[in-house]
Amino acid sequence: xxxxxxxxxxxxxxxxxxxxxxxxxxxxxxxxxxxxxxxxxxxxxxxxxxxxxxxxxxxxxxxxxxxxxxxxxxxxxxxxxxxxxxxxxxxxxxxxxxxxxxxxxxxxxxxxxxxxxxxxxxxxxxxxxxxxxxxxxxxxxxxxxxxxxxxxxxxxxxxxxxxxxxxxxxxxxxxxxxxxxxxxxxxxxxxxxxxxxxxxxxxxxxxxxxxxxxxxxxxxxxxxxxxxxxxxxxxxxxxxxx
Numbered sequence: 001x002x003x004x005x006x007x008x009x010x011x012x013x014x015x016x017x018x019x020x021x022x023x024x025x026x027x028x029x030x031x032x033x034x035x036x037x038x039x040x041x042x043x044x045x046x047x048x049x050x051x052x053x054x055x056x057x058x059x060x061x062x063x064x065x066x067x068x069x070x071x072x073x074x075x076x077x078x079x080x081x082x083x084x085x086x087x088x089x090x091x092x093x094x095x096x097x098x099x100x101x102x103x104x105x106x107x108x109x110x111x112x113x114x115x116x117x118x119x120x121x122x123x124x125x126x127x128x129x130x131x132x133x134x135x136x137x138x139x140x141x142x143x144x145x146x147x148x149x150x151x152x153x154x155x156x157x158x159x160x161x162x163x164x165x166x167x168x169x170x171x172x173x174x175x176x177x178x179x180x181x182x183x184x185x186x187x188x189x190x191x192x193x194x195x196x197x198x199x200x201x202x203x204x205x206x207x208x209x210x211x212x213x214x215x216x217x218x219x220x221x222x223x224x225x226x227x228x229x230x231x232x233x234x235x236x237x238x239x240x241x242x
Contacts, residue, residue: 003027018051052082068098086115090123134161152178152185186221202233
């Protein structure tokens with residue numbers, strides 16, 4: 001509310017400052033005032049030379065509301081105004097996917113192949129997984145891994161695909177590989193604990209979480225996971241909450 005008041009004063013003094021108008025619109029959107037946020041963006045959206053960021057912000061609102069057609073119209077305008085903007089191209093492809101246009105997958109792949117940034121890669125992987133296209137998802141994950149050879153995400157996603165295939169051996173190997181890169185990467189630890197639980201090996205899962213809590217005492221995720229694990233193992237509540 002303080003930010004809204006300050007940005008309103010600034011906009012009254014300088015009504016043509018696009019940056020202030022965008023910040024005021026963003027403040028209203030974060031406060032849940034979508035209609036007011038959109039109204040603030042419209043002068044920038046409807047300008048002869050539209051503001052790319054304002055177009056994308058307004059399109060995001062329409063997409064969140066489920067109006068994929070309106071979102072796509074704005075994303076397309078942004079793409080025409082800035083055809084080399086990878087983020088806009090990804091957003092346009094996602095809005096097309098939301099409308100059921102499967103050809104947008106090719107656009108995501110094209111952006112992923114042409115950009116060092118991984119935004120398109122992650123969008124493509126997510127889309128493939130939602131569609132149950134595991135082979136295609138794994139190919140996109142492999143491409144992500146080539147961009148981030150020292151990062152944990154590709155290995156984590158490979159493990160997830162293996163879980164979806166029902167191959168716990170490959171999944172374990174992938175998650176353990178992630179931990180060799182980053183021993184404190186919680187998603188990999190949590191995934192291994194889930195496999196331990198599936199094998200009814202609660203002791204192994206507990207040992208993993210205890211090691212993580214020892215290495216990272218302030219990581220509340222590990223503590224919550226331990227509580228959940230003990231509850232599933234049938235540990236009495238009195239001992240679980242110690």
